[in-house]
Amino acid sequence: MLERREAVRSLLADRPAGLLVVAGLGTPAYDLFAAGDHDANFYLWGAMGGAAMIGLGLALAQPDRPVLVLTGDGEALMGLGALATIGAQKPANLMIVVLDNGHFGETGMQKSHTSLGTDLPRVAEACGFAWAETVRDMGAIAALRGRLAKPAGPGLVRAIIGAEPTPKALPARDGAYLATRFRAALGLGPG
Secondary structure (H helix, E strand, O other): OEOHHHHHHHHOOOOOOOOEEEEOOOHHHHHHHHHOOOOOEEEOOOOOOOHHHHHHHHHHHOOOOOEEEEEEHHHHHHOHHHHHHHHHHOOOOEEEEEEEOOEEOOOOOEEOHHHHOOOHHHHHHHOOOOEEEEEOOHHHHHHHHHHHHOOOOOEEEEEEEOOOOOOOOOOOOOHHHHHHHHHHHOOOOOO
């Protein structure tokens, strides 16, 4: 089982040039920020279930840049339809990493469906993803860095993490600032 902050930090240790990262609501955003803030990080606030679709939009709009979505099992379960759309669109540059603690961490730590039998990698494969896997150790996380550098997706990773609480590391919460900063990282003017 992985410690969430260490896993995210390791995944981004040798951040590929041009990597765009979308972090889902709550702890995935805190984990990404704790791993190191970056202008090409987009933190979602109050957009539960939207991370994968935002990642898809970025991957389609920026086909020459790798796109990583960091999300939790609760958000991934909420947006299962997104997996079908991603599988149909087949963006080669998109990787989704689901930080799966088997609980709905933002609403009180109730068991999530992943702890009750839902296998997200199998769902992704059934939706047409190029690859999907479950990782449980840091060696497997290190191997994912190669996939980020040379994407061949879409891919989905279920990273089995502990359910222990982690201190909050809060990125900026100003949506206009985050959007403007991210657009600048994309080489676009203000919206």
